């Protein structure tokens with residue numbers, strides 16, 4: 706992070722307009738030669754594009770918003786932490802659904818057996 710690229714990451718684009726505004730800004734910085742797109746990679750789940758700042762050597766990950774996914778623009782380390790956190794929350798939610806499903810089956814068995 707530096708004054709030439711970005712001073713902080715964005716954890717979520719609040720609206721389509723906010724994302725469009727961000728794209729305009731990053732295009733400007735790419736044309737200014739500070740930031741270079743270094744391609745698409747798939748180490749993580751959600752990010753689409755990788756950028757490099759020639760001033761501070763930071764690697765930035767951009768994830769485009771898509772439907773309910775609000776996207777992000779974060780440094781490599783922030784993006785890895787953020788995606789790990791989302792992944793953990795997803796697993797906890799999936800476990801919660803599984804418990805609810807098992808209880809429902811038990812209830813149906815009980816109702817059938819007691820009829």
Ligand SMILES: [Zn+2]
Pocket residue numbers: 706707708709710711758759760761762763
């Ligand atoms: Zn920088």
